[in-house]
Amino acid sequence: MKQLLVRSEHCVGCKSCELACAVAHSESKTLFGAVLESQPPRKRVFVETDGTMNFPLQCRQCSDKPCVRACIAGAMHLDPNTGLVQVNDDKCVGCWMCVMVCPFGAITEGPDRHVVKCDRCRELQYEPACVSACPTRALQWVEVDRFAATDRRSWVDHLKEANTYAE
Amino acid sequence: MNYVLVGNSAAGLFAAESIRQQDPRAEITVLTADAYPFYSRCLTTYFLAGDIPKVQLFLRSPEDLQALRLRVHYSCTVTGLDPVQHLIHTIAGEHYPYDKCLIATGASAVPLDIPGSTLPEVFTLRHLDDAQRIKAQLAPKRQAVMIGGGLVSLKSAYALLKQGLNVSVIVSSGQILSQMLNGEAANLLQEHLVSHGLNIILHQDVTAIEGTGCVQGVRLRSGRTLPADLVIVGKGVRPNIQPFLASGLAIRQGILVNEHLETNLQDVYAAGDVAEAWDHLHQTHRLNPIWPNATTQGRTAGANMSGLALTYPGSMGMNAVDFFGLRIISAGIVNPPTTSSWHVDDIYRRDALGHPRYQRLVWQGEKLKGFVLLGDTERAGLITALIQSGQPLSTDVRKVLWSGKRSSIRLVL
Numbered sequence: 001m002k003q004l005l006v007r008s009e010h011c012v013g014c015k016s017c018e019l020a021c022a023v024a025h026s027e028s029k030t031l032f033g034a035v036l037e038s039q040p041p042r043k044r045v046f047v048e049t050d051g052t053m054n055f056p057l058q059c060r061q062c063s064d065k066p067c068v069r070a071c072i073a074g075a076m077h078l079d080p081n082t083g084l085v086q087v088n089d090d091k092c093v094g095c096w097m098c099v100m101v102c103p104f105g106a107i108t109e110g111p112d113r114h115v116v117k118c119d120r121c122r123e124l125q126y127e128p129a130c131v132s133a134c135p136t137r138a139l140q141w142v143e144v145d146r147f148a149a150t151d152r153r154s155w156v157d158h159l160k161e162a163n164t165y166a167e
Numbered sequence: 168m169n170y171v172l173v174g175n176s177a178a179g180l181f182a183a184e185s186i187r188q189q190d191p192r193a194e195i196t197v198l199t200a201d202a203y204p205f206y207s208r209c210l211t212t213y214f215l216a217g218d219i220p221k222v223q224l225f226l227r228s229p230e231d232l233q234a235l236r237l238r239v240h241y242s243c244t245v246t247g248l249d250p251v252q253h254l255i256h257t258i259a260g261e262h263y264p265y266d267k268c269l270i271a272t273g274a275s276a277v278p279l280d281i282p283g284s285t286l287p288e289v290f291t292l293r294h295l296d297d298a299q300r301i302k303a304q305l306a307p308k309r310q311a312v313m314i315g316g317g318l319v320s321l322k323s324a325y326a327l328l329k330q331g332l333n334v335s336v337i338v339s340s341g342q343i344l345s346q347m348l349n350g351e352a353a354n355l356l357q358e359h360l361v362s363h364g365l366n367i368i369l370h371q372d373v374t375a376i377e378g379t380g381c382v383q384g385v386r387l388r389s390g391r392t393l394p395a396d397l398v399i400v401g402k403g404v405r406p407n408i409q410p411f412l413a414s415g416l417a418i419r420q421g422i423l424v425n426e427h428l429e430t431n432l433q434d435v436y437a438a439g440d441v442a443e444a445w446d447h448l449h450q451t452h453r454l455n456p457i458w459p460n461a462t463t464q465g466r467t468a469g470a471n472m473s474g475l476a477l478t479y480p481g482s483m484g485m486n487a488v489d490f491f492g493l494r495i496i497s498a499g500i501v502n503p504p505t506t507s508s509w510h511v512d513d514i515y516r517r518d519a520l521g522h523p524r525y526q527r528l529v530w531q532g533e534k535l536k537g538f539v540l541l542g543d544t545e546r547a548g549l550i551t552a553l554i555q556s557g558q559p560l561s562t563d564v565r566k567v568l569w570s571g572k573r574s575s576i577r578l579v580l
Binding site for chain 1: 547
């Protein structure tokens with residue numbers, strides 16, 4: 001299964017992902033259309049910085065799912081088809097219990113007193129909009145194995161370099 | 168394996184789901200005093216307000232429940248537990264044998280014992296039936312009195328205001344939501360509620376409910392009488408421990424459980440509002456009757472009953488409310504002791520539209536022990552996580568806690 005994985009060291013803090021996210025969750029799915037909509041669309045990814053490091057943060061799909069257990073309305077649920085935690089807008093009553101327990105602060109308020117969070121662009125049937133928009137590939141939509149393989153390769157390169165230097 | 172779960176609310180159902188996940192062949196029997204399938208008690212005030220239809224209270228579809236293959240016995244009152252014979256007794260004289268048993272009987276609303284409290288329009292709000300009976304009484308311009316300033320009372324008041332009633336809340340202490348908020352935050356909320364038409368009377372008690380045959384008014388300690396057509400009593404809840412007092416279970420206010428949700432009796436577990444679990448902030452066993460604690464405890468107990476060894480990290484009090492768009496989330500200790508190791512950081516301001524923004528952080532030395540966020544609550548989860556981590560926080564983290572940035576807090580953790 002593909003996962004949304006982050007190489008924070010590649011993130012330059014350009015916020016292209018935030019913009020693409022909001023547009024992908026708009027009615028019109030275009031930037032100009034989105035700007036003119038009566039309910040401005042909400043982004044579900046937040047690029048933040050502590051001055052030295054940038055980090056695009058969105059729902060991390062926690063394995064213990066505190067938001068699902070905090071939800072009094074059965075809206076926050078595990079989608080059995082995809083294995084992803086998703087919000088059912090028809091059930092959300094806006095009690096904000098999930099906001100209270102999300103350890104990443106990744107759940108936010110949407111229109112009509114519903115919560116919104118990253119849904120991995122389930123409507124797009126393609127890779128998430130933030131990934132497509134990321135110019136530095138800090139955001140990747142890949143199998144964990146491939147991500148790890150890339151890591152291993154870069155580690156081998158690193159070792160080679162170190163050995164060359166030692167010689 | 169034969170599992171008997173006593174109770175079919177948050178803790179009971181999450182335990183059942185957890186057991187089914189571990190043990191596809193388990194026999195799971197559920198005994199519940201309720202007459203309805205699993206529903207969310209927390210949604211009853213939303214139903215009262217007319218925000219959601221009744222069907223939305225039932226959080227699991229009939230198909231979901233069918234897939235769990237539970238034997239649910241409705242309207243079944245449990246009267247006792249025999250730990251030697253491994254039996255649960257019911258009021259109908261039945262005996263259910265168990266290999267593993269979970270007590271998740273929840274809590275009941277504390278009734279009011281004053282003259283007139285048996286009049287037909289005096290309610291507590293705990294069950295769906297309560298909500299339906301109250302809803303039948305709602306009509307614009309009727310007079311409603313809430314007794315108590317807690318969460319159920321205020322959420323009911325909010326629902327009735329939305330339905331067009333005139334609503335008064337009578338509070339014994341000097342502030343509303345005294346379990347959840349400190350005085351400053353409570354005052355800001357009170358100001359907001361009053362601006363939306365709620366009548367709040369502090370430092371006052373109801374000494375009698377007046378009326379012959381039906382509620383006509385409530386008499387206050389001051390001697391004053393308020394007109395009333397219906398009364399809702401919100402004086403808190405107490406755990407449903409009565410059936411188990413003679414069973415040998417270790418009970419204080421609730422049933423004492425260890426970090427695996429086991430009671431002192433072999434093969435007997437407890438979870439949810441009836442359980443007194445470890446509170447990692449107060450460093451003692453304590454009742455924390457809120458939905459997320461009940462579901463987490465139910466899930467953990469169910470997993471452990473079916474052979475896993477999960478550890479429950481401990482409870483803490485927390486809650487989130489939204490009244491007419493004013494959002495408040497608080498967690499942990501909000502009114503610290505006055506000893507020198509404790510201190511608070513408060514910020515208060517008004518935004519450009521004049522709406523209040525308030526933040527309180529409660530510290531014991533370098534450890535964060537509680538918070539109140541009023542107005543802007545988006546970072547609540549991060550702060551909750553910092554409290555739950557139990558770690559002393561560096562000066563850097565304490566500084567960025569003010570900045571309102573998500574990842575900066577995560578980065579320094």
